[in-house]
Amino acid sequence: MPMPTDFDADHKVSAPSGVDSSPNTSIEDQTLLLLARLMEGGQEDEDTCKELNKLTKMLDGDSSDPTRSPEPHKPINELLDTDCVETILGYLDMRQSPTVRGYATLTTSAYLKAAGDRGVKELSSFFHLTVGKGTYDDFILAFSVAASLFPVVPDVIAELFLKEGFVVSLGPLMKRKWKSKKVEQAALEMLNAACMHSACRESIKKYCMEWLDEIVNDVPPTSLDVSSPERHHVAEDGAIQQRIHSPEVRHLAAVVLAKLQAVPFAPRAGEDDKVQPAITSIEELSDMFKNMLSDKASQHSSIEGLAYASLQPKVKEKLAADGNFLKELINALGNAPAKSPETYGALTTIVNLTSYQPALTEEQKRMTQLKAYANASKSSKPNPLNDDEHVQKRCQAIFEAGAIPVLVTHSQHGSAASLMLVVLIVFSLSKNPKIRGQMAQQGAVKLLLHAYSVFPTDNVAARRTTAHALARILISTNPQHVFGGSNPLSMTSAIRPLLLLLSDDPTVEHRDLLPVFESLLALTNLASTDDTARNPIICIAFPQIEELLLSNNKLVTRATVELICNLMQAPEGVAKFADGGKQASHRMHILLALTDSEDYDTRRAAGGAMASLTEWDTAVNAILERDRGVPLLLQLCKEDEEELRHRGVVCILNVVSAPAKVGEWGVKKVKEAGGLDALKECLKKSRSQDVLEITVEALKRLLDDETSGPALLEG
Template identity: 45%
Template sequence: MGGIKIPVVIKSEITADESVNPTTPVPETGSRQDRTMLLFARVMEGGKEDEETTADLAKLTKLLVEEPELTKQGKEPIVPVIDADCLDTLFGCLDMRQPEAVRTQATLCTAAYLNASGLEGKRKVTDFFHAKMQRATYDDYIVAFCAATAIFPLEYDLMAELFHIEGFLPSLGSLMTRKWKSKKIEMACLKMLNAAAMKIKCHAAIYKYCNEWLDDIISDDIEARLDTVWHLDTDLEVEKEGADELRRHCKQVRNLAGVVYMKISAVPVSASQGLGTEPRKPATDKIEILCNRFAKMIVEDNPENPEYVQYAVEALAYASLRPNIQERLSRNTETLKRLVTVLDSAAPKSPLTYGVLSIFTHLTRYRPHESEEQKRLRQLKAYANAAGKSQPNPLSDDARVTERCKLVFAAGVVPVLVKHCKSASLASLSLIISILFSLSATPTLRGSLAQQGGVRVLLAAWNALPAETEDTARRTAAHGLARILISTNPALVFRQTPQTAAIRPLATLIAPADPTAETRDLLPTFESLLALTNLASTDDDADTTRRVIVRTAWDDIEEQLFSTNTRVSTAAAELLCNLVQSPAAQAQAQATNRTKVILALADADSPKTRSAAGGALASLTAHASIARTILTTAAQPRGLDHILGLCREGQEEGGGESAGPAEAEGIRHRGAVVVANLLSQEGELGLLAREKLARAGAVEALTVCAKKSRTPEVVQSVVRCLEVLLGGE
């Protein structure tokens, strides 16, 4: 077969004496139409260096990129002069037999043309493919398939329409199963199918019409093929010995066929998408065999065939959606480490980078968190659907995913993620966030994640992602940050970055993502409150962190004190206990309604909530204004009863959940400090405190507290309070 022969048709006023020399520069003056046709003429010229062709295509791209804006300004359009021969020239540069630099620039030029030409350009693209299919030579097939591969990501809907032309897909089978094959046309066809299988519009159609011969290429049964050849009526004399290589598909073709097969079989897409209702054959065994093959390809070093690694990564990215493949890959230490190495050396924003990140995302992804109501509803649906067939795969249980996360972390993926974060695309950045978020679910990994730069990456990602379009990814980054900060010492994590940088991301999680939703996931709220509590416990002398938390999130924190979820309200109370050490929080708590809430929480069912509320009151009642509010307000008549209830903690007839011995001792200590603070107020306020506490039964409550307590500090506080109450001092 010869190369691609494209007729030279130049539609401009260039005379025969002004023939185009490949080395003649394109003038920057003159009409845009003439410059366009001159550039196409130069690309059509044979015998040019690749650099010259690439430069001419780059100039064409620039003219086409400027076309929409200049046309609006009334300038002459250049799209009308780009006829079928020009498109034939441009799409010929997309041929896989062309150098990569030429193909890359031709792809950019094609994208610019489709954007500038609109419906007219789509019509010409359709005519181009119809013409190529009608001529049906090997060269025509190769150019058409390569052009389709490049255009699919640019205009998927347009190519999908051409893809579904009656008879097109079934005809590929006869093209791919001829007894004497062309490697180039096979590769071009498979590359097109690989691009088409990315979305549902073509996915099911490929399965229906191409599954059988794809399976045949993957298996490549030599003996069966030989038997077929010997029974064919052919005048070629074929010897059985030494003829295998002529009749079998080459390794590259088998690998790419495996990638396409993986896409149409591993992803659970119904084959009945407008193509009938035939059931899909189980492909689990074939997928596992292919996974083993691609895992070996990744481990093997193939510097002369870098496409092998790309094929392997792309196939495993689809296969790893299946739990059984996730288990196999995660326990293959050699493959995991090799994937980390491939990611480390991959170019930023490349398909290879995205593919490896997708694999790690699938290996570490947990099932979505379900409320108890959602679990019951899913179980009912499972029982109603063929006796529970839709039950979750046990390989996706949290315990299994946790083990996979530990194996992925041990392979050394985090430092490489930190490296790629600096120049990652938005899509890759979202995958990096997802991986770190999953790893942060394991408490034993959180310290190492912080040490290896996980906190820095999540903070940078949260700030880099646009809030308007990437709100989900930002919340995931903030949630991962919260998990790490729950279990680590902020003083060790924030050595180079101020810890106040983490407050805004954490504060966004306190309020629910969708306040109108019927069911809410409170886990982000709960864990962000815990993380903020940890930050508020280690502040500097300037009280910076607490002041920023109060300024940024006080209202949301206060709202969570009323949460119907006990754990959330307790976490909010514990955070409040740490915040009221700050004058800024004390000023916020001056209002009566804040004091009422804290007093009410002192009588909560949860001992942790009672402890947190007691701690907050122990700090606040040292101030005369707060003490006056508690003693004089009529809005909380049982406020002193709740305070004395802290002193009685551990008494059998007390309400709420029972606290452990150590926890009960702490609650009693907080109650004794609150009573001491009230009694220590000066003047009339101190007299009022003594009178109201005595009337509320403070002597009896403090006596119980003294008898039950074993800590000297608690006993001493109680004794001083009793001396004031009984001695009248």
């Protein structure tokens, strides 16, 4: 299908009364005068565009109650009779300037929307009558109209396109002795646009492949290579030329062939599934597009063709292995205007090269296998060139070609559609931990935060993908380097996107816990800085974090405990476990239980959180209130790993050192739970000077004897 353009991005609807606002001229008279000027023609393109824009605004404004003028008048779309419609459609002729065609497309779209079925009938009648006349000019006009309006009213144009005999006759029509290069180009533009519609694409593939192949391959190097019997007249603005296809025509034919081969053909039940074989392979077409990329005149077709050819795994590998081509593609993207087809096509090509295959659950894998068995004609094995290893190499190549700075620039001025492509590319690149730091240095975090702020809240998929890419980068970078110093980015601006990932994704049936896990890691990294990061996390997301503590997934539980460990550095975090309430008591119960987890990293993080918590006497009191509180802390002191023993003895020292009655109670509970033996065992196992000193200090507190420590050390 043709690449989208944001031609109408700045178009605003206004009431028809805003046009030619003469106090003595009715809306109907204003419209008729405007139509008369358009029908008269002969104006400069700039004036024509202004008139078309006025008519578009009038039609749009008159089509809805809120913007319709209160002045009684006949509906503006009804003032456009058949001659007026033909005039507007005439401005879609490929021989008009691209700007005029763009404005005429908007006007036609507004008319069809306002006129409804009557507009469709006018369009259909125009197309049939114009094709029926059979002259070169009429063919050019009819094909141009179809090409321009396929994206606007695809089903309407497809019905005209698929009328019996139309597509079948195109090839023979174009291969007549008397032929026009302009007619051929107009027909190819129509086929190019028609590829967006599956039924039209199938029809083209059945009946036009031979003709398209001939155009792409039948290129004599010089006029001497064309034997005299094969020289035919060509009607081209009155000139007599040899029958040699123009570069524009060849490039268009190549693009259409690429679209036909890139998208699999699935014949419908009961239809003839015989398809003309293509002489030119998709790999050969991709080579052609690569060579065209350096030519400014053919760059548009090159990029559009690459956007489709790069869907094929072999082409992906070939393109990604060519470093010079990748730099040329990135350079073309950098020079392409914002919101242009070239921008969208280049981004699409890069997305194709960098996209990983979606991760499947076991159930989804079984369903895929069952579908493959049901359709035995297709291989059930995925293409190995699409596996993670190959994709990561392609991503590395794209990164090394200098993609990130160009993507950052385009993210500031592009359309919503192109911004989504930019985010998808960054998301794929961010999967490689080795380049995340460099991505952050080159502006990827700024890009993602901007994208997250631009995407509307109802575009859940876009916002979650953006947040996931952000999480990956923030896992592997120092937050102070990304947000500190003279950097204008605020650390708190990254928190809300990350917190979005902690909630369920409403757009999918099976919850993917990888975004949750990676978001928790990124939040943990941010929470390692200071309370300006910790407090918003605690304030906004603590209920979600608390729920994730009970996750059935070991990695999610571990990451959640590690985050809580860092949040305990803030008084607000401590209060969640030690404010004396029932909820705090329940949280303390869970965190204590996790110090006895089977997972080493989870025990270590839970021990670290308890070491911070026990610095507060209210937290110590909450631990002492639980029968298993002190025994669980002493169990840490007897662990084989030094890090865990370190955390355990810090907790015990804090418990027995608590002020007033809490400390007295702590000493009693530790002694009753066998604290002396546990600490002696810790002394025997430990080699760290810190652990030894803390253990001795705890023993002193228990025995209330300053000389017992050295004796124990000697023992």
